[in-house]
Amino acid sequence: MKKLTFIAVALVALMCSCTGNKFKVAGNVKGAGDTATLFLEASINGKWLLIDSTVTSGDGFSMAEEAPQYPNIYRLTYRDKSIYFPIDSIDQIKIETSIKKFDEDYNLSGSKNAEMMAKYDKQLNKFARSGDLASPAFKQWKDGLNRAIAKDPAGIVSYYFVNKQVAGRPLYDPLDKTDFKIIGAVTNAFDNFRPNDPRRDFMVETFKMALAQRRSTNASAPRDTIVATQASLIEIKLQDKKGKMQSLQEVASHGNVVILNFTMYSQTFSPSLNKLLNDVYSKYKSRGLEIFQVSLDENEAQWMQAAASLPWIVMRDTNGENSTYASAYAVGSVPAIFIIGRNGEIVERVENIEQLDAVVAKYM
Numbered sequence: 001m002k003k004l005t006f007i008a009v010a011l012v013a014l015m016c017s018c019t020g021n022k023f024k025v026a027g028n029v030k031g032a033g034d035t036a037t038l039f040l041e042a043s044i045n046g047k048w049l050l051i052d053s054t055v056t057s058g059d060g061f062s063m064a065e066e067a068p069q070y071p072n073i074y075r076l077t078y079r080d081k082s083i084y085f086p087i088d089s090i091d092q093i094k095i096e097t098s099i100k101k102f103d104e105d106y107n108l109s110g111s112k113n114a115e116m117m118a119k120y121d122k123q124l125n126k127f128a129r130s131g132d133l134a135s136p137a138f139k140q141w142k143d144g145l146n147r148a149i150a151k152d153p154a155g156i157v158s159y160y161f162v163n164k165q166v167a168g169r170p171l172y173d174p175l176d177k178t179d180f181k182i183i184g185a186v187t188n189a190f191d192n193f194r195p196n197d198p199r200r201d202f203m204v205e206t207f208k209m210a211l212a213q214r215r216s217t218n219a220s221a222p223r224d225t226i227v228a229t230q231a232s233l234i235e236i237k238l239q240d241k242k243g244k245m246q247s248l249q250e251v252a253s254h255g256n257v258v259i260l261n262f263t264m265y266s267q268t269f270s271p272s273l274n275k276l277l278n279d280v281y282s283k284y285k286s287r288g289l290e291i292f293q294v295s296l297d298e299n300e301a302q303w304m305q306a307a308a309s310l311p312w313i314v315m316r317d318t319n320g321e322n323s324t325y326a327s328a329y330a331v332g333s334v335p336a337i338f339i340i341g342r343n344g345e346i347v348e349r350v351e352n353i354e355q356l357d358a359v360v361a362k363y364m
Helices: 009-015 112-130 136-151 156-162 177-193 198-216 248-252 270-287 300-307 324-328 353-362
Strands: 022-030 037-044 047-055 060-066 072-078 081-087 092-098 107-109 237-239 245-247 257-263 289-295 313-316 336-340 346-350
Touching (some): 022 072, 037 060, 047 060, 072 156, 081 092, 112 136, 112 156, 136 156, 156 177, 177 198, 237 313, 245 248, 248 289, 257 270, 257 353, 270 289, 270 353, 300 313, 336 353, 346 353
Parallel strands (some): 022 092, 289 313
Antiparallel strands (some): 037 047, 037 072, 092 107, 237 245, 257 336
16 A cells, blocks of 8 residues: 655645744654654645654663644654654653554653543544444444533544544534534634634535535435445546546446446556556346546556556556545555445545455445
């Protein structure tokens, strides 16, 4: 899997105060010794920008970076595990964890916001790992989080949780009446109290999309186990390998099941992924399966060579890792796969690619 690094120079410049003031992240990672490489990344409206890295020394680590102009979310990453925390100006954040349970059993201190985020994040991760996201205990936990957000809707922690994805689903689903109110409250608070914060415009656009989704979907319809309910399809228009303009909405309007895949042929996973897609495509094509594959490769010649023999609809977004289409679909890493049902709407995001055949079979 490849993490997409979305470079946004203007936002990065706005995010940093550039006054010489620095925030610090330090601590210990039990069992790391002198060999663990840690990465410090900053959030830019849900995308992640690598800003620093270090190697532990005797389990310890320390990094200091330019203080942000506005409060922002950061994460400390080891391999595929991350610990999230907010930074407001020159905060001094301390993290105590271990190699074996890096993002599970950790202590985070240094600010009230950081401690609150860690409290709710660790509890949420436990629910997610146990698959217990529909239990009375989870509802009680979320009611507590709602009350915390209501106390500070313009806070960076509130922003973090209303935009958080859990197991491929939004923690705050715009089709849920209570969740929609929380999204609206945070949007309104940023609009009124943080008009110059770069996250304000993102929240306003997020709320507009949530409102449009509610209007286009019957909110009283039975909720399925997919992405809370079916999600409206965001249009993608790109040229395929033959130069023909392809429209996702057009392809999805013919009553077929469509696999929407964001990928990069230059990555090592690509051959095995395309083999898996080909197996599923060969099996279900006669029953109305289409594949709409969007490549984020920068090298056009390499893309054309890889795409030449593929039997499904293949396109390349020339914006590569800065793809607005990938951003619209909340694609933070590739490969990413969505299933579009015969009604022309997204019905599922495939988290385990090995289960692709079984997932597609449900909709055939």
